[in-house]
Amino acid sequence: MDRRQRKTRNAIFTAFSALLSKKTYTSITVQDIIDEADIGRSTFYAHFETKDELLKALCTDIFEHVFSEEVMSEEHHDFSHHSSFRDKVTHILYHLKEKQQDIRGLFSGECGEVFLRYLKEYLYRVFDEHITAEDNIPHDYALDIAVSCFSETIRWWLKGQNGYTPEQMAGYYFDSIKIL
Amino acid sequence: MDRRQRKTRNAIFTAFSALLSKKTYTSITVQDIIDEADIGRSTFYAHFETKDELLKALCTDIFEHVFSEEVMSEEHHDFSHHSSFRDKVTHILYHLKEKQQDIRGLFSGECGEVFLRYLKEYLYRVFDEHITAEDNIPHDYALDIAVSCFSETIRWWLKGQNGYTPEQMAGYYFDSIKIL
Protein backbone atom coordinates (compact mmCIF):
# COMPACT_ATOMS: atom_id res chain seq x y z
CA MET A 1 0.00 0.00 0.00
CA ASP A 2 1.25 3.41 -1.03
CA ARG A 3 2.48 5.61 1.79
CA ARG A 4 0.06 8.34 0.67
CA GLN A 5 -2.86 5.95 0.84
CA ARG A 6 -1.87 4.79 4.31
CA LYS A 7 -1.56 8.39 5.45
CA THR A 8 -4.95 9.34 4.06
CA ARG A 9 -6.68 6.25 5.38
CA ASN A 10 -5.25 6.90 8.78
CA ALA A 11 -6.26 10.55 8.70
CA ILE A 12 -9.82 9.50 7.89
CA PHE A 13 -9.92 6.95 10.72
CA THR A 14 -8.53 9.44 13.21
CA ALA A 15 -10.93 12.16 12.11
CA PHE A 16 -13.88 9.80 12.24
CA SER A 17 -12.98 8.56 15.72
CA ALA A 18 -12.56 12.12 16.93
CA LEU A 19 -15.93 13.10 15.49
CA LEU A 20 -17.64 10.09 17.04
CA SER A 21 -16.59 11.21 20.48
CA LYS A 22 -18.11 14.63 19.83
CA LYS A 23 -21.33 13.92 17.94
CA THR A 24 -23.60 11.09 16.86
CA TYR A 25 -22.99 8.90 13.85
CA THR A 26 -25.91 10.09 11.70
CA SER A 27 -25.22 13.71 12.46
CA ILE A 28 -21.69 13.33 11.10
CA THR A 29 -21.59 14.22 7.41
CA VAL A 30 -18.99 13.17 4.88
CA GLN A 31 -18.11 16.85 4.72
CA ASP A 32 -17.37 16.83 8.45
CA ILE A 33 -14.97 13.95 8.01
CA ILE A 34 -13.33 15.63 5.03
CA ASP A 35 -12.86 18.85 7.00
CA GLU A 36 -11.60 17.10 10.12
CA ALA A 37 -9.21 14.89 8.17
CA ASP A 38 -8.27 17.83 5.96
CA ILE A 39 -8.47 15.95 2.69
CA GLY A 40 -10.13 16.50 -0.69
CA ARG A 41 -13.67 15.40 -1.32
CA SER A 42 -12.83 12.99 -4.11
CA THR A 43 -10.06 11.54 -1.98
CA PHE A 44 -12.55 10.38 0.58
CA TYR A 45 -14.66 8.64 -2.02
CA ALA A 46 -11.55 7.04 -3.51
CA HIS A 47 -11.10 5.28 -0.17
CA PHE A 48 -14.66 4.61 0.99
CA GLU A 49 -17.84 4.37 -1.02
CA THR A 50 -20.05 5.47 1.87
CA LYS A 51 -19.92 6.51 5.49
CA ASP A 52 -21.17 3.05 6.38
CA GLU A 53 -18.24 1.43 4.64
CA LEU A 54 -15.93 3.60 6.68
CA LEU A 55 -17.65 2.51 9.88
CA LYS A 56 -17.29 -1.14 8.91
CA ALA A 57 -13.61 -0.65 8.04
CA LEU A 58 -12.99 1.01 11.39
CA CYS A 59 -14.71 -1.83 13.21
CA THR A 60 -12.69 -4.42 11.30
CA ASP A 61 -9.55 -2.50 12.15
CA ILE A 62 -10.34 -2.54 15.84
CA PHE A 63 -11.48 -6.14 16.02
CA GLU A 64 -8.43 -7.39 14.23
CA HIS A 65 -6.52 -6.14 17.21
CA VAL A 66 -8.97 -7.15 19.89
CA PHE A 67 -9.22 -10.72 18.69
CA SER A 68 -5.59 -11.12 17.81
CA GLU A 69 -3.37 -13.44 19.76
CA GLU A 70 -0.65 -10.89 20.22
CA VAL A 71 0.16 -9.48 23.61
CA MET A 72 0.43 -5.71 23.89
CA SER A 73 0.98 -4.79 27.49
CA GLU A 74 3.05 -6.61 30.05
CA GLU A 75 0.40 -7.24 32.65
CA HIS A 76 -1.90 -9.47 30.66
CA HIS A 77 0.84 -11.72 29.40
CA ASP A 78 -0.33 -14.50 31.68
CA PHE A 79 -3.66 -14.78 29.90
CA SER A 80 -2.33 -14.88 26.38
CA HIS A 81 -2.04 -18.66 26.32
CA HIS A 82 -5.74 -18.86 27.27
CA SER A 83 -5.80 -22.52 28.02
CA SER A 84 -9.25 -22.16 29.57
CA PHE A 85 -12.28 -20.30 28.23
CA ARG A 86 -12.03 -17.93 31.15
CA ASP A 87 -8.44 -17.06 30.24
CA LYS A 88 -9.49 -16.43 26.66
CA VAL A 89 -12.24 -14.09 27.81
CA THR A 90 -9.84 -12.24 30.07
CA HIS A 91 -7.38 -11.91 27.21
CA ILE A 92 -10.05 -10.30 25.03
CA LEU A 93 -10.94 -7.91 27.85
CA TYR A 94 -7.33 -6.78 28.07
CA HIS A 95 -7.29 -6.02 24.37
CA LEU A 96 -10.55 -4.12 24.63
CA LYS A 97 -9.15 -2.02 27.43
CA GLU A 98 -6.26 -1.00 25.22
CA LYS A 99 -8.65 0.18 22.50
CA GLN A 100 -11.24 1.68 24.82
CA GLN A 101 -10.82 5.23 23.53
CA ASP A 102 -11.76 4.19 20.02
CA ILE A 103 -14.54 1.90 21.15
CA ARG A 104 -16.51 4.19 23.46
CA GLY A 105 -17.99 6.28 20.65
CA LEU A 106 -18.84 3.22 18.62
CA PHE A 107 -20.89 1.61 21.34
CA SER A 108 -23.43 4.35 21.76
CA GLY A 109 -25.75 5.92 19.27
CA GLU A 110 -26.82 4.65 15.91
CA CYS A 111 -23.56 2.98 14.97
CA GLY A 112 -23.89 0.77 18.03
CA GLU A 113 -26.00 -1.55 15.93
CA VAL A 114 -23.25 -2.05 13.36
CA PHE A 115 -20.51 -2.25 15.95
CA LEU A 116 -22.39 -4.78 18.01
CA ARG A 117 -23.17 -6.96 15.01
CA TYR A 118 -19.48 -7.11 14.16
CA LEU A 119 -18.43 -7.71 17.73
CA LYS A 120 -20.92 -10.52 18.06
CA GLU A 121 -19.77 -12.13 14.81
CA TYR A 122 -16.31 -12.49 16.28
CA LEU A 123 -17.64 -13.61 19.63
CA TYR A 124 -19.78 -16.33 18.05
CA ARG A 125 -16.71 -17.83 16.47
CA VAL A 126 -14.69 -17.70 19.68
CA PHE A 127 -17.45 -18.86 22.01
CA ASP A 128 -18.98 -21.61 19.90
CA GLU A 129 -16.70 -24.43 21.00
CA HIS A 130 -17.01 -23.48 24.65
CA ILE A 131 -20.77 -23.62 24.91
CA THR A 132 -21.61 -27.20 25.65
CA ALA A 133 -25.02 -28.72 25.12
CA GLU A 134 -27.33 -28.24 28.06
CA ASP A 135 -30.38 -30.25 28.91
CA ASN A 136 -33.41 -28.79 27.19
CA ILE A 137 -31.83 -25.47 26.25
CA PRO A 138 -31.24 -25.14 22.46
CA HIS A 139 -27.57 -24.74 21.66
CA ASP A 140 -27.94 -21.65 19.47
CA TYR A 141 -30.02 -19.99 22.17
CA ALA A 142 -27.33 -20.65 24.76
CA LEU A 143 -24.70 -19.28 22.40
CA ASP A 144 -26.80 -16.18 21.72
CA ILE A 145 -27.16 -15.56 25.43
CA ALA A 146 -23.47 -16.12 26.17
CA VAL A 147 -22.45 -13.74 23.38
CA SER A 148 -24.90 -10.97 24.12
CA CYS A 149 -24.21 -11.13 27.83
CA PHE A 150 -20.53 -10.76 27.15
CA SER A 151 -21.04 -7.80 24.82
CA GLU A 152 -23.32 -6.26 27.45
CA THR A 153 -20.58 -6.84 30.00
CA ILE A 154 -18.15 -4.98 27.76
CA ARG A 155 -20.59 -2.12 27.26
CA TRP A 156 -21.22 -1.81 30.99
CA TRP A 157 -17.50 -1.92 31.71
CA LEU A 158 -16.43 0.70 29.17
CA LYS A 159 -19.37 2.97 29.91
CA GLY A 160 -18.39 3.28 33.57
CA GLN A 161 -15.41 4.87 35.25
CA ASN A 162 -13.58 1.66 34.50
CA GLY A 163 -12.39 0.99 38.01
CA TYR A 164 -12.68 -2.72 37.36
CA THR A 165 -9.94 -4.98 36.09
CA PRO A 166 -10.36 -7.44 33.22
CA GLU A 167 -10.11 -10.26 35.76
CA GLN A 168 -12.93 -8.79 37.83
CA MET A 169 -15.15 -8.37 34.76
CA ALA A 170 -14.51 -11.93 33.69
CA GLY A 171 -15.52 -12.90 37.22
CA TYR A 172 -18.78 -10.96 37.06
CA TYR A 173 -19.53 -12.44 33.68
CA PHE A 174 -18.99 -16.02 34.77
CA ASP A 175 -20.96 -15.41 37.94
CA SER A 176 -23.99 -14.17 36.02
CA ILE A 177 -24.60 -16.94 33.54
CA LYS A 178 -25.60 -20.47 34.40
CA ILE A 179 -24.79 -21.95 31.03
CA LEU A 180 -21.04 -21.37 31.10
CA MET B 1 -58.44 13.48 18.39
CA ASP B 2 -60.08 14.17 15.05
CA ARG B 3 -61.21 11.11 13.14
CA ARG B 4 -59.19 12.25 10.12
CA GLN B 5 -56.06 12.52 12.23
CA ARG B 6 -56.58 9.07 13.65
CA LYS B 7 -57.11 7.69 10.17
CA THR B 8 -53.99 9.35 8.80
CA ARG B 9 -51.85 8.40 11.78
CA ASN B 10 -52.97 4.84 11.41
CA ALA B 11 -52.31 4.82 7.68
CA ILE B 12 -48.77 6.04 8.34
CA PHE B 13 -48.15 3.40 10.99
CA THR B 14 -49.49 0.64 8.78
CA ALA B 15 -47.49 1.83 5.78
CA PHE B 16 -44.35 2.12 7.85
CA SER B 17 -44.74 -1.36 9.32
CA ALA B 18 -45.36 -2.81 5.87
CA LEU B 19 -42.27 -1.09 4.51
CA LEU B 20 -40.14 -2.28 7.41
CA SER B 21 -40.92 -5.87 6.54
CA LYS B 22 -39.79 -5.24 2.97
CA LYS B 23 -36.73 -3.02 3.28
CA THR B 24 -34.35 -1.57 5.83
CA TYR B 25 -35.05 1.49 7.93
CA THR B 26 -32.51 3.86 6.38
CA SER B 27 -33.45 2.82 2.87
CA ILE B 28 -37.05 3.84 3.54
CA THR B 29 -37.62 7.45 2.50
CA VAL B 30 -40.35 9.75 3.66
CA GLN B 31 -41.58 9.63 0.10
CA ASP B 32 -41.92 5.84 0.35
CA ILE B 33 -44.08 6.20 3.44
CA ILE B 34 -46.18 8.90 1.77
CA ASP B 35 -46.73 6.73 -1.29
CA GLU B 36 -47.48 3.59 0.71
CA ALA B 37 -49.85 5.43 3.04
CA ASP B 38 -51.30 7.36 0.11
CA ILE B 39 -51.26 10.73 1.81
CA GLY B 40 -50.02 14.20 0.93
CA ARG B 41 -46.48 15.26 1.68
CA SER B 42 -47.43 18.09 4.00
CA THR B 43 -49.79 15.77 5.83
CA PHE B 44 -46.92 13.53 6.86
CA TYR B 45 -44.98 16.45 8.25
CA ALA B 46 -48.06 17.68 10.07
CA HIS B 47 -47.95 14.42 12.03
CA PHE B 48 -44.26 13.68 12.41
CA GLU B 49 -41.29 15.99 12.24
CA THR B 50 -38.91 13.27 11.09
CA LYS B 51 -38.77 9.60 10.23
CA ASP B 52 -37.09 9.04 13.60
CA GLU B 53 -40.04 10.57 15.41
CA LEU B 54 -42.31 8.19 13.56
CA LEU B 55 -40.17 5.26 14.63
CA LYS B 56 -40.30 6.38 18.24
CA ALA B 57 -44.06 6.84 18.08
CA LEU B 58 -44.50 3.37 16.64
CA CYS B 59 -42.32 1.89 19.38
CA THR B 60 -44.28 3.72 22.07
CA ASP B 61 -47.48 2.47 20.50
CA ILE B 62 -46.32 -1.14 20.62
CA PHE B 63 -44.83 -1.00 24.10
CA GLU B 64 -47.94 0.54 25.55
CA HIS B 65 -49.64 -2.68 24.62
CA VAL B 66 -46.83 -5.06 25.50
CA PHE B 67 -46.39 -3.65 28.99
CA SER B 68 -50.04 -3.13 29.68
CA GLU B 69 -51.81 -5.17 32.31
CA GLU B 70 -54.72 -6.03 30.06
CA VAL B 71 -55.31 -9.53 28.86
CA MET B 72 -55.89 -9.99 25.16
CA SER B 73 -56.20 -13.68 24.42
CA GLU B 74 -57.82 -16.34 26.53
CA GLU B 75 -54.88 -18.63 27.02
CA HIS B 76 -52.61 -16.33 28.94
CA HIS B 77 -55.24 -15.23 31.40
CA ASP B 78 -53.58 -17.20 34.14
CA PHE B 79 -50.43 -15.10 34.01
CA SER B 80 -52.10 -11.74 34.12
CA HIS B 81 -52.01 -11.53 37.88
CA HIS B 82 -48.26 -12.14 37.76
CA SER B 83 -47.74 -12.74 41.41
CA SER B 84 -44.20 -13.94 40.76
CA PHE B 85 -41.52 -12.41 38.57
CA ARG B 86 -41.69 -15.45 36.35
CA ASP B 87 -45.41 -14.92 35.79
CA LYS B 88 -44.79 -11.29 34.95
CA VAL B 89 -42.17 -12.28 32.38
CA THR B 90 -44.51 -14.86 30.86
CA HIS B 91 -47.25 -12.25 30.67
CA ILE B 92 -44.98 -9.92 28.71
CA LEU B 93 -44.02 -12.75 26.37
CA TYR B 94 -47.69 -13.36 25.61
CA HIS B 95 -48.17 -9.72 24.71
CA LEU B 96 -45.07 -9.76 22.52
CA LYS B 97 -46.38 -12.78 20.67
CA GLU B 98 -49.57 -10.92 19.84
CA LYS B 99 -47.58 -8.05 18.33
CA GLN B 100 -44.91 -10.17 16.68
CA GLN B 101 -45.78 -9.12 13.13
CA ASP B 102 -45.14 -5.47 13.96
CA ILE B 103 -42.04 -6.22 16.00
CA ARG B 104 -40.06 -8.45 13.62
CA GLY B 105 -39.07 -5.61 11.29
CA LEU B 106 -38.17 -3.36 14.19
CA PHE B 107 -35.70 -5.77 15.70
CA SER B 108 -33.41 -6.09 12.73
CA GLY B 109 -31.48 -3.47 10.83
CA GLU B 110 -30.65 0.02 11.89
CA CYS B 111 -33.83 0.75 13.81
CA GLY B 112 -32.99 -2.16 16.09
CA GLU B 113 -30.89 0.23 18.11
CA VAL B 114 -33.82 2.56 18.77
CA PHE B 115 -36.27 -0.26 19.35
CA LEU B 116 -33.95 -2.01 21.78
CA ARG B 117 -33.28 1.15 23.74
CA TYR B 118 -37.02 1.66 24.21
CA LEU B 119 -37.64 -1.96 25.04
CA LYS B 120 -34.88 -1.92 27.62
CA GLU B 121 -36.20 1.27 29.19
CA TYR B 122 -39.44 -0.50 29.95
CA LEU B 123 -37.67 -3.66 31.07
CA TYR B 124 -35.45 -1.74 33.50
CA ARG B 125 -38.51 -0.41 35.24
CA VAL B 126 -40.20 -3.79 35.43
CA PHE B 127 -37.12 -5.80 36.41
CA ASP B 128 -35.57 -3.42 38.91
CA GLU B 129 -37.45 -4.59 41.98
CA HIS B 130 -36.87 -8.24 41.14
CA ILE B 131 -33.09 -8.12 40.92
CA THR B 132 -31.86 -8.62 44.44
CA ALA B 133 -28.39 -7.70 45.61
CA GLU B 134 -25.86 -10.44 44.97
CA ASP B 135 -22.56 -10.93 46.68
CA ASN B 136 -19.86 -8.97 44.87
CA ILE B 137 -21.84 -8.33 41.69
CA PRO B 138 -22.84 -4.63 41.29
CA HIS B 139 -26.59 -4.21 41.22
CA ASP B 140 -26.72 -2.15 38.05
CA TYR B 141 -24.56 -4.72 36.27
CA ALA B 142 -26.90 -7.51 37.30
CA LEU B 143 -29.87 -5.46 36.12
CA ASP B 144 -28.16 -4.76 32.80
CA ILE B 145 -27.49 -8.44 32.28
CA ALA B 146 -31.01 -9.49 33.22
CA VAL B 147 -32.53 -6.93 30.86
CA SER B 148 -30.29 -7.55 27.89
CA CYS B 149 -30.57 -11.31 28.26
CA PHE B 150 -34.31 -11.00 28.22
CA SER B 151 -34.33 -8.78 25.15
CA GLU B 152 -31.97 -11.25 23.49
CA THR B 153 -34.37 -14.01 24.44
CA ILE B 154 -37.17 -12.12 22.74
CA ARG B 155 -35.07 -11.50 19.66
CA TRP B 156 -34.11 -15.17 19.41
CA TRP B 157 -37.70 -16.22 19.91
CA LEU B 158 -39.28 -13.94 17.31
CA LYS B 159 -36.50 -14.53 14.79
CA GLY B 160 -37.16 -18.27 14.74
CA GLN B 161 -40.11 -20.27 13.49
CA ASN B 162 -41.70 -19.54 16.84
CA GLY B 163 -42.43 -23.11 17.75
CA TYR B 164 -41.87 -22.25 21.39
CA THR B 165 -44.49 -21.16 23.87
CA PRO B 166 -44.11 -18.16 26.17
CA GLU B 167 -43.85 -20.56 29.09
CA GLN B 168 -40.99 -22.43 27.43
CA MET B 169 -39.14 -19.21 26.67
CA ALA B 170 -39.55 -18.02 30.23
CA GLY B 171 -38.10 -21.39 31.23
CA TYR B 172 -35.06 -21.00 28.98
CA TYR B 173 -34.53 -17.50 30.26
CA PHE B 174 -34.61 -18.48 33.92
CA ASP B 175 -32.41 -21.49 33.23
CA SER B 176 -29.71 -19.35 31.63
CA ILE B 177 -29.10 -16.68 34.21
CA LYS B 178 -27.69 -17.26 37.66
CA ILE B 179 -28.68 -13.93 39.10
CA LEU B 180 -32.44 -14.36 38.89
Add this chain to the structure above:
DNA sequence: TTTATATAGAACATAATGTTCGTTATCGTA
Protein backbone atom coordinates in the same frame (compact mmCIF):
# COMPACT_ATOMS: atom_id res chain seq x y z
C1' DT C 1 -75.70 24.71 8.19
C1' DT C 2 -71.73 26.72 9.89
C1' DT C 3 -67.14 27.01 11.57
C1' DA C 4 -62.86 25.05 12.27
C1' DT C 5 -59.34 22.33 10.81
C1' DA C 6 -57.11 18.41 8.39
C1' DT C 7 -55.60 17.01 3.95
C1' DA C 8 -53.98 17.53 -0.94
C1' DG C 9 -50.44 18.67 -3.76
C1' DA C 10 -47.55 21.69 -6.29
C1' DA C 11 -43.68 24.69 -5.85
C1' DC C 12 -39.71 25.89 -3.60
C1' DA C 13 -35.47 26.26 -0.65
C1' DT C 14 -31.93 23.67 1.49
C1' DA C 15 -28.57 20.37 2.22
C1' DA C 16 -26.01 16.24 1.60
C1' DT C 17 -24.44 12.74 -1.56
C1' DG C 18 -21.69 10.99 -5.00
C1' DT C 19 -19.26 11.88 -9.71
C1' DT C 20 -16.20 13.98 -13.08
C1' DC C 21 -12.06 15.84 -14.66
C1' DG C 22 -7.98 18.63 -15.37
C1' DT C 23 -4.13 19.93 -12.34
C1' DT C 24 -0.66 19.26 -8.93
C1' DA C 25 2.05 16.67 -5.69
C1' DT C 26 4.17 12.59 -4.16
C1' DC C 27 5.65 7.87 -4.42
C1' DG C 28 8.41 3.83 -5.91
C1' DT C 29 11.87 2.53 -8.91
C1' DA C 30 15.16 2.25 -12.74
Add this chain to the structure above:
DNA sequence: TACGATAACGAACATTATGTTCTATATAAA
Protein backbone atom coordinates in the same frame (compact mmCIF):
# COMPACT_ATOMS: atom_id res chain seq x y z
C1' DT D 1 18.12 11.87 -9.70
C1' DA D 2 14.95 11.56 -13.15
C1' DC D 3 10.89 9.35 -14.83
C1' DG D 4 6.45 7.12 -15.08
C1' DA D 5 2.59 5.89 -12.26
C1' DT D 6 -0.74 7.12 -9.30
C1' DA D 7 -2.78 9.51 -5.35
C1' DA D 8 -4.64 13.78 -3.77
C1' DC D 9 -6.71 18.22 -4.79
C1' DG D 10 -10.72 20.90 -5.50
C1' DA D 11 -14.07 23.09 -8.20
C1' DA D 12 -18.17 22.17 -10.71
C1' DC D 13 -22.03 19.50 -11.41
C1' DA D 14 -26.01 16.16 -11.25
C1' DT D 15 -28.93 13.85 -8.18
C1' DT D 16 -31.66 12.90 -4.36
C1' DA D 17 -33.98 13.52 -0.09
C1' DT D 18 -35.53 16.70 3.31
C1' DG D 19 -38.47 19.96 5.12
C1' DT D 20 -41.46 24.36 4.24
C1' DT D 21 -45.05 27.21 2.33
C1' DC D 22 -49.22 28.18 0.36
C1' DT D 23 -53.89 27.86 -1.59
C1' DA D 24 -57.73 25.06 -2.61
C1' DT D 25 -60.58 21.35 -1.13
C1' DA D 26 -62.72 18.03 1.84
C1' DT D 27 -64.38 16.55 6.11
C1' DA D 28 -65.31 16.68 11.01
C1' DA D 29 -67.79 18.43 15.07
C1' DA D 30 -71.22 21.62 16.97
